Amino acid sequence: MIEAATQLKLIGTCRGGIEHIATESVKSKGIPLIHVIRNAEPVADFTLGLMFTETRNIARSHQGVMAGEWRKSFPNDPYKTTLSNLKVGLVGLGYIGKLVVQRLNGLGVEVLVYDPFVDQEVIKAEGLKVDFRTIEELFSEADIISLHARVTPETTNMVNHSLISLMKPSAYLINTARAAILDKEALVEALQERRIAGAALDVIWSEPVKKDDPLLQLDNLTLTSHIAGDTIDAIPRSPYLLRDVLNAYFQTGKSDMLMRL
Secondary structure, eight states: OTTTOTTOOOEEESSSOOTTSOHHHHHHHTOOEEEOOTTHHHHHHHHHHHHHHHHHTHHHHHHHHHTTOOOOOOTTGGGOOOGGGSEEEEEOOSHHHHHHHHHHHHTTOEEEEEOTTSOHHHHHHTTOOOEEOOHHHHHHHOSEEEEOOOOOTTTTTOBOHHHHTTSOTTOEEEEOSOGGGBOHHHHHHHHHTTSSSEEEESOOSSSSOOTTOGGGGOSSEEEOOSOTTOOTTHHHHHHHHHHHHHHHHHHHSOOTTBOOO
8 A cells, every 4th residue: 555655645543553554664665654542541541540559459459358358468568658659660751651640740749751762851841740760770769660662672571580670679560551561471570579569460461361370370460451541432532633643743843643663
């Protein structure tokens, strides 16, 4: 289709992922590619939900009550505190990451960010209150680390044994992005050995989870079934989101949603 479209000047897509687009052809022809993350708001909301759920044992308490147990003790008991007392570190400051920052700023939570591709002055001009760190600093300092990066050859298994080993024993890891960013073996070992306080994942390496998966044996892990972006309005709204993003791009020649290929 790209070869046949001899006057093609831009491609727009109504979704965050671009697996349906021949990106090598787009790149070789120098055609701008703009996407919209149609479920960005739902994912940002869900990310905060997982932060509360994991740090305050909401899902584990519910599970216990439904099983006839009245639990009062949990693996993270030595570290339980309010969100405002914690530093949240975001790996990736794209569209979803910015929405998470807005929510955390509103709650008065200190936010650390690692993203080598963003212009820090632009972020400050947008009114987002964040402190930039190297990825090693972020993993060492943050109490909650939330992943918001895309899967590329560079980011596959980026969060590995080395980075996880930098985390505090009281720290949590949240992933609503893609499972491939995170080294599964490294995470499972850290949780089994209680080297971190807990984790919450909406994206799993094998979906649905197999019955013999070691993830299911962990009592300091919250799992959800890839539902962070699942709201009734996400898909119907996407053409209108793309319209607005394209109009802004035509007017300014710039867009945060312009893909780096």
